[in-house]
Amino acid sequence: MIQIGQELRTWRGAVRHRLDPKRPPLLGWQVPLIGCGVQIGRHGPGWLLDQVKRRGFPLTLYVMGKEITFGGDPEYARFFYSAGTEEVSFFEGIKVFPGVGDLVEIGLTGPEGSTLTLEVLRRHLGARISSVGAELDQELSVALREGLASGRAPLLGVLRTAILRLTAHLLLGPDLARDRTFIADLCDFDEATLACLRAPWSRRPVARGLAARGRAVARMRAELEGRGPPTSDAPRDIGDAMRSAAAAAAEAGGPRLSDEIIARDLQGILFGTVANTPAAAAITLHRVLTDPALKRRLEEEQAAVSRERGPTIDAAALKAMPVLNATYLEGLRVYAPMIHIRMTLTPVEIGGYRVPARSLIGFSPYILHRDPAVYEDPEVFDPDRFLAGPRRPAAAPPNSHFVPYGRGIHTCLGRNLARQEIMMSIARLLRDYEVELSDPSPTVADWLTNGIAAPAGAPSLIARPRGASLG
Numbered sequence: 418m419i420q421i422g423q424e425l426r427t428w429r430g431a432v433r434h435r436l437d438p439k440r441p442p443l444l445g446w447q448v449p450l451i452g453c454g455v456q457i458g459r460h461g462p463g464w465l466l467d468q469v470k471r472r473g474f475p476l477t478l479y480v481m482g483k484e485i486t487f488g489g490d491p492e493y494a495r496f497f498y499s500a501g502t503e504e505v506s507f508f509e510g511i512k513v514f515p516g517v518g519d520l521v522e523i524g525l526t527g528p529e530g531s532t533l534t535l536e537v538l539r540r541h542l543g544a545r546i547s548s549v550g551a552e553l554d555q556e557l558s559v560a561l562r563e564g565l566a567s568g569r570a571p572l573l574g575v576l577r578t579a580i581l582r583l584t585a586h587l588l589l590g591p592d593l594a595r596d597r598t599f600i601a602d603l604c605d606f607d608e609a610t611l612a613c614l615r616a617p618w619s620r621r622p623v624a625r626g627l628a629a630r631g632r633a634v635a636r637m638r639a640e641l642e643g644r645g646p647p648t649s650d651a652p653r654d655i656g657d658a659m660r661s662a663a664a665a666a667a668e669a670g671g672p673r674l675s676d677e678i679i680a681r682d683l684q685g686i687l688f689g690t691v692a693n694t695p696a697a698a699a700i701t702l703h704r705v706l707t708d709p710a711l712k713r714r715l716e717e718e719q720a721a722v723s724r725e726r727g728p729t730i731d732a733a734a735l736k737a738m739p740v741l742n743a744t745y746l747e748g749l750r751v752y753a754p755m756i757h758i759r760m761t762l763t764p765v766e767i768g769g770y771r772v773p774a775r776s777l778i779g780f781s782p783y784i785l786h787r788d789p790a791v792y793e794d795p796e797v798f799d800p801d802r803f804l805a806g807p808r809r810p811a812a813a814p815p816n817s818h819f820v821p822y823g824r825g826i827h828t829c830l831g832r833n834l835a836r837q838e839i840m841m842s843i844a845r846l847l848r849d850y851e852v853e854l855s856d857p858s859p860t861v862a863d864w865l866t867n868g869i870a871a872p873a874g875a876p877s878l879i880a881r882p883r884g885a886s887l888g
């Protein structure tokens with residue numbers, strides 16, 4: 418929540434900084450508190466792209482009471498994503514986002530970059546995903562059947578519930594995934610974080626979010642406590658793996674992490690899921706359902722894969738879906754957020770300008786993903802650019818120009834899970850339902866999200882179960 422007094426002091430600082438030749442050019446200082454929030458709110462990240470085209474990098478934006486400096490050259494990108502935690506902080510950076518700062522607890526199980534939770538995810542998440550592939554597909558089918566029972570449902574809402582059930586299944590098993598109250602609390606929490614973005618001065622969404630978080634954490638703690646003391650048996654899920662790792666760390670003289678703390682950090686992981694994945698799935702599906710030729714190609718691909726590999730959609734089946742994979746990648750390219758953010762912990766130099774310690778710095782995936790030298794007609798949504806073209810790159814996206822999941826120290830630990838959840842959701846929907854949108858108008862992006870853009874206008878999905886699943 419924004420503290421007016423503090424923000425006015427920051428604004429006065431911004432007014433002073435604009436005259437300092439050692440600092441980057443500053444935009445938005447003319448409007449106290451909001452700065453260029455108006456333009457960004459109205460035009461989305463396209464406004465920043467226009468400014469950069471006119472003025473080049475680096476640029477400092479005064480926006481929503483904060484100064485954020487953007488750089489854009491490869492050297493800056495390298496620094497931004499791989500600087501050590503003694504130079505820049507990801508945790509301190511993301512706390513400035515209304516909603517995240519008020520509602521998401523970060524780093525409860527250790528120092529930045531090496532929390533116990535991250536260690537456990539690094540070690541166990543991949544194996545857990547492949548070990549329950551068919552179960553996840555079953556969970557998804559049930560979630561979609563329930564969500565679409567009336568034949569019509571909010572596009573983002575039905576995907577959010579389904580995707581949260583998949584992640585909950587991986588983290589804490591099928592009982593929690595099927596606990597409708599628990600999943601509803603997670604959705605309520607997500608809504609509260611989005612409401613904080615839309616009303617950064619209001620306390621109401623913060624109170625709503627804290628209440629939803631409290632209920633969800635209490636449910637997870639009860640689940641963990643109900644399991645009895647951690648054992649050395651093979652972990653059933655990520656929750657088990659975290660409890661065993663915490664017990665081993667305590668035995669080795671480390672801090673004792675309670676089930677309460679583990680539950681609160683799992684809430685952070687669930688937020689990591691819901692912040693981006695449903696929006697990415699929804700806006701990609703919206704592009705598919707407003708492009709009949711692409712929809713037909715994807716349906717044909719689904720029919721072929723299910724004929725060759727059977728009805729289950731697991732990681733192996735996803736490998737046989739190049740058109741859906743290219744569509745997923747193009748969704749992440751076009752709708753990646755305007756900013757990844759860090760806080761400097763030491764003075765840094767960006768493009769010959771001095772940026773002091775405790776300053777906010779940003780890198781723009783939105784702008785990088787529109788580099789015309791790499792992406793021909795960058796504003797065109799064209800999955801074939803990641804297949805045989807003709808639009809460039811006519812190949813897989815080059816790492817240097819594709820950062821929807823970040824890069825370096827804080828690369829997203831859920832990227833493989835996210836890919837699986839997004840592609841499975843679209844594949845399962847196209848296979849089992851005749852789907853269309855309540856309003857077939859072209860896709861418009863809502864950029865006021867916690868990451869990837871979502872479809873604007875709260876579109877609904879109209880779905881009739883197919884007589885027989887495709888294939």
Ligand code: HEM
Nearest residue numbers: 689690693694697757758821822823826827829830831835
């Ligand atoms: C389309 C979906 C997703 C997108 C676009 C996404 C994007 C990102 C990005 C950009 C970062 C790093 C931020 C930075 O460098 O500034 C990140 C970090 C993270 N993500 Fe994701 N994410 C997605 C899904 C998930 C899922 C499903 C999980 C669940 C396991 C997850 C867990 C995490 C975690 C734990 C981190 C923190 C890593 C660290 O602190 O080192 N994300 N994500």
